[in-house]
Amino acid sequence: MNATFVVIGGGIAGVTCAETLAFYQPEQEIILVSESSLIKTVTNLLALTQTLTSFNVEEASSNVLNSKYKNINVVHGTLNKINDVEKHVIIDINIKINYEYLCICTGARPKLIPQAKDNPYVLGIRDTDSIEYFIERLKDSKKIAVVGNGGIASELIYKIQNTDIDWIIKDDHISATFVDPGAGEFFQSSLHKNFNTAEQSPSKQMRYEEEGGSKSGAALGPDWYKHFQIKGACELPAQVKIHYQTELAEVKIDADCEHPVKITLNNGQEINCDLVISATGVEPNLNFHGSSDFKLSPLKEIMVNEYMQTSLPNIYAAGDVCHAYWDHAQHWFPMKLWTQARQMGCYAAKCMSSALNEEEILQDFCFEIFTHTTKLFGYKVILLGLFNGQKLGKDYEILFRMTKEHEYVKLILQNGKLQGAVLVGDTDLEEMCENLILNQLDLSDYKEDLLNPDIDIEDYFD
Incomplete structure (x- = not known):
């Protein structure tokens, strides 16, 4: 197969990159490679300020792109190898795609706690498939432990009903990834609130089924929890107990106990529960080979310059898989967020288009100031600068x-x-x-x- 532009990844960064390329280069052939037959699309994009936007992320069949853009061809498969000398990629074992410009948007995978290895009672949360599996397991659970203090952990704690929760965080306040201790204290009153009827009603959002079995999907988008009912086996509302400045030390399984999982914290405290949820961040997904090595950050991210270019010619990267290796503006810094994944995907497409046309490009204004909007514990949260x-x-x-x-x-x-x-x-x-x-x-x-x-x-x- 041949294409002017090849984009690897069906998440927010990859799909945004492909769609932006289709807008700037409607005559050029574009191939989007997605592991899953489902992709993440940005909908209801709303500009709140000059640089701050809110949007929904919806799961859709890849056919949506094919029908919407005549020059985008979606290929299902996993990136196996990149040959930057001959300018082609190998997908799975038998698909070769020649490119002029390549953009890697393979995202990140869950950085699970060490105790999760080969343990059916420790679940990682990252994409829609993992959430649905967790919901199924939660139906029979009366008590769970959640490890992590970022956005997904906070949203899970808020949404879970009818299950007692032990929340294990290494910080001295909740939601420390985003807010200070004062805001963490402000959120405390929301931990035990009952949801209103509207939030409890089943989702009417269109759901798509994966073709040919489950594969790793793209990251959850903003407000993902609105589309799920997350209930356990208790008849009473959930009770949340927070264990501050602690980490998980050991997990033991005793299938004969009422709560089969026994966890020990690093302060010596022991907790019995039915499931352990690992929501402890992500690490870049670089599960492929290359004829040359990328320049990587200490966290094994692909380093990109101010034009989203990697250290290899004609290869770009965007989203969670990359690190913004340039002199940042005074009020901007990189963070693994769907807002920045979208911004980077869009900007990478502009840079690739300009390179093809041999045009000069100025860095996007979105990199002048950090902006992010989300929801935590039912409240709208906006972070600036x-x-x-x-x-x-x-x-x-x-x-x-x-x-x-x-x-x-x-x-x-x-x-x-x-x-x-x-x-x-x-x-x-x-x-x-x-x-x-x-x-x-x-x-x-x-x-x-x-x-x-x-x-x-x-x-x-x-």
């Missing part, structure tokens, strides 16, 4: 406002200028905060009034 004081050392000040069960607002200032913000709830402050971070206006004279609820500060700065 250096939202946890990243890069600032200890020389900064914090302004915050909290209304219990309503909103949590934290602003990070250095030398009187806004550097980052955490906005939880419907604050409507995101556009103002983004503008103040980008234009670096001196706010020294306004600090006392920035979060005064009696002053419409957003209207003032507009």
Whole structure:
């Protein structure tokens, strides 16, 4: 097979890259290689500010791309080998695809706890298939342990019903990947809330079945939990017990006990449960061979420059598999998120298109400021700039406002200028905060009034 552009990966980064290429190069042949016959597509894309977007990620048959774009051909298979000298890839064992430009968007795989190896009672959470398997196992469980403190772990804790949960986190507050201890405390009241009827109703979203058995799917997108009912075997609502600053030390199985799993924490505490859920992050998926070696980061990610180019000619990379190896803008940094996977996939396509046309390209504006929107414990969460004081050392000040069960607002200032913000709830402050971070206006004279609820500060700065 031959194509001008070959994109490897059916996740958010890969599909976005292929779709953007189809827009910029409608006359060129594009091949998207996906392990699964299902792909992840971005829908309902909504611009909240100049750089902040919200969107849904939906699972769809790969035929959707074939029918929507005449120049995209989807090939089902797994990348086996890259030959950068002869410019071709081998898919599985018998498909050879020649390319002019190649983009690797193979994403990441779950970084499971060591105790998960060959243990049927320890489940990893990463994609839709793993979630559905977990839901099936949870139906017979009355007590589980969840290890991890990122987005998926937090969403699971919030969504699980009718099962007692021991939440094991190595930090001193919940959701530490995204928020500070204050916001973690703000979320505490949501741990034991019952869902409203709308959230409990079965999903009406179209579901597709995998062809030819299950294969590894792409990462879960934002609000994935809305489409599932996650219930255990208890008749009473879930009770959550949090074990702070602890890690899992040992897992033992005794099938004759009421709760067959016995786990020991590194503080010596023992817990009996029915399942252990590993939601401890991801590692890059580089399960293929190459005729040449990529330049890799210490975490084994493919390093890319400011044009998403790898160390090998005509080969690009985007999403969780790569590391942004360039001088970052003051208020931006890389993080393994679906928002950045989408941004990188889109920008990589622009760079490849410009390379084909021998055009100069400027780096996308989305890399000027870190932005991310998600939902945690039922609240809208917006993160802007250096939202946890990243890069600032200890020389900064914090302004915050909290209304219990309503909103949590934290602003990070250095030398009187806004550097980052955490906005939880419907604050409507995101556009103002983004503008103040980008234009670096001196706010020294306004600090006392920035979060005064009696002053419409957003209207003032507009």
